[in-house]
Amino acid sequence: MEKENGKAVHCVVLAYPAQGHINPMIQFSKRLQHEGVKVTLVTTLFYGKSLENFPPSMSFETISDGFDNGRHGEGLKLSVYNEVFAQRGSQTLSEVVEKCAISGYPVDCIIYDSFMPWALDVAKKFGIVGACYLTQNMPVNSVYYHVHIGKLRAPLTEDEILIPMLPKLQHRDMPSFFLSYQEDPAFLEMLVEQFSNIHEADWVLCNAFYEMEKEVIDWTTKIWPKFRTIGPSIPSMFLDKGLKDDEEYGVTQFKSEECMDWLDKKAKGSVLYVSFGSLVPLEEEQIREVAYGLRDSGRNFLWVVRASEEAKLPKDFAKNSEKGLVVTWCSQLKVLSHEAVGCFVTHCGWNSTLEALSLGVPVIAVPQWSDQATNAKYLVDVWKVGIRPVVDEKKIMRKEALEDCIKELMESDKGREIRINALKLKNLAIEAVSEGGSSNKNIIEFVNALKGY
Numbered sequence: 001m002e003k004e005n006g007k008a009v010h011c012v013v014l015a016y017p018a019q020g021h022i023n024p025m026i027q028f029s030k031r032l033q034h035e036g037v038k039v040t041l042v043t044t045l046f047y048g049k050s051l052e053n054f055p056p057s058m059s060f061e062t063i064s065d066g067f068d069n070g071r072h073g074e075g076l077k078l079s080v081y082n083e084v085f086a087q088r089g090s091q092t093l094s095e096v097v098e099k100c101a102i103s104g105y106p107v108d109c110i111i112y113d114s115f116m117p118w119a120l121d122v123a124k125k126f127g128i129v130g131a132c133y134l135t136q137n138m139p140v141n142s143v144y145y146h147v148h149i150g151k152l153r154a155p156l157t158e159d160e161i162l163i164p165m166l167p168k169l170q171h172r173d174m175p176s177f178f179l180s181y182q183e184d185p186a187f188l189e190m191l192v193e194q195f196s197n198i199h200e201a202d203w204v205l206c207n208a209f210y211e212m213e214k215e216v217i218d219w220t221t222k223i224w225p226k227f228r229t230i231g232p233s234i235p236s237m238f239l240d241k242g243l244k245d246d247e248e249y250g251v252t253q254f255k256s257e258e259c260m261d262w263l264d265k266k267a268k269g270s271v272l273y274v275s276f277g278s279l280v281p282l283e284e285e286q287i288r289e290v291a292y293g294l295r296d297s298g299r300n301f302l303w304v305v306r307a308s309e310e311a312k313l314p315k316d317f318a319k320n321s322e323k324g325l326v327v328t329w330c331s332q333l334k335v336l337s338h339e340a341v342g343c344f345v346t347h348c349g350w351n352s353t354l355e356a357l358s359l360g361v362p363v364i365a366v367p368q369w370s371d372q373a374t375n376a377k378y379l380v381d382v383w384k385v386g387i388r389p390v391v392d393e394k395k396i397m398r399k400e401a402l403e404d405c406i407k408e409l410m411e412s413d414k415g416r417e418i419r420i421n422a423l424k425l426k427n428l429a430i431e432a433v434s435e436g437g438s439s440n441k442n443i444i445e446f447v448n449a450l451k452g453y
């Protein structure tokens with residue numbers, strides 16, 4: 001598969017330095033490679049050093065965020081980091097593009113994570129295509145976009161937030177940066193900044209699929225005509241099985257611990273899988289409530305508690321028992337696709353959300369930070385594949401609230417309906433990336449345009 005001039009199309013894929021961002025970018029890259037595109041994956045030097053199991057089929061380059069030995073010093077403000085990153089990142093990304101040209105593989109397109117909008121200027125400077133990749137979900141992006149166009153403000157003054165094509169949102173459904181805006185506006189500003197130049201991007205790609213949120217996607221395509229959904233960006237073996245040997249994302253920041261033998265011994269649908277993702281630390285009090293809630297539910301559970309969080313576990317809590325196993329990291333997709341798993345207690349990070357939808361696993365939604373509350377709203381009220389426990393005035397989910405949700409999901413009629421809905425979503429996700437499906441067609445359209453067809 002070649003361009004009109006006979007050469008393979010070459011895309012630089014610029015991933016933001018975080019597990020939840022590099023995973024989907026690598027997965028999308030594999031789909032591009034499947035369509036005959038040459039991919040060079042790029043991330044920051046410091047983050048790159050922490051990654052293992054890099055896919056051998058891709059070239060790998062690094063840029064500088066200005067902190068090649070890490071972001072030491074608690075005092076470093078996000079706004080300062082972003083400013084330095086934009087400046088050093090633009091410079092070193094330009095060097096990568098130049099290096100590729102010198103080595104005989106000129107770059108045709110930069111696909112950049114929307115968290116780094118300055119990368120579009122680099123693409124423009126070289127006269128190549130700039131494609132923005134939105135790692136988060138479209139309703140969340142739409143919320144931030146409405147701040148960008150001045151239709152929504154922080155701090156929130158209204159009780160209910162009305163945004164076209166989205167359900168009514170309460171404060172608890174909004175991205176957390178609205179609620180923390182007064183203490184620290186930098187996060188919301190960074191997320192809104194994603195949309196500062198988006199109308200100039202040649203393409204806007206989003207890690208979602210059309211059938212999951214048609215209304216908001218149709219609305220978005222009207223304002224950005226080159227907006228396309230290309231997800232779920234998760235390994236093909238867990239979806240359409242169209243890509244050979246594609247069983248893992250490819251890079252890992254943390255080492256997985258063995259848990260498959262333990263799962264193999266458990267009855268079908270009997271295990272609660274619990275994970276709060278790769279980033280957010282939980283309050284010790286919250287970890288204690290989860291621990292006792294799981295233990296007292298009487299159910300089997302497999303819980304990922306990252307090494308940095310382990311000291312917060314209650315001293316009397318058994319990490320490896322007949323009913324429960326705690327690991328520091330696991331292959332989440334293998335776990336979610338295991339028939340023993342009956343429910344996912346999740347923080348609702350966007351990748352975990354898409355993985356749950358794609359594998360048909362119902363959820364107990366326990367959002368903590370960033371986009372997670374809006375994802376939880378969709379999981380519970382729009383896709384109807386989960387339940388959200390109440391939290392108290394300290395925003396802690398008490399053990400009783402968790403136990404009630406577990407009981408409801410595993411035993412009630414509502415739980416059975418939720419399971420049926422989860423399977424419907426799973427089938428839609430598989431169809432979207434299969435031949436002729438909405439995301440598959442969009443990927444082919446994108447690649448053909450790069451090839452000049």
Ligand SMILES: O=c1ccn([C@@H]2O[C@H](COP(=O)(O)OP(=O)(O)O[C@H]3O[C@H](CO)[C@@H](O)[C@H](O)[C@H]3O)[C@@H](O)[C@H]2O)c(=O)[nH]1
Binds near residue numbers: 018304328329350355
């Ligand atoms: O034991 C584990 C736990 C997680 N994962 C993987 O790690 C990724 C986690 O991604 P995500 O669910 O998105 O959570 P975070 O890592 O917390 O992601 C951050 O980035 C996402 C994209 O911006 C946001 O949606 C989240 O809110 C934000 O916390 C997923 O692919 C999981 O499969 C594993 O492989 N093993």
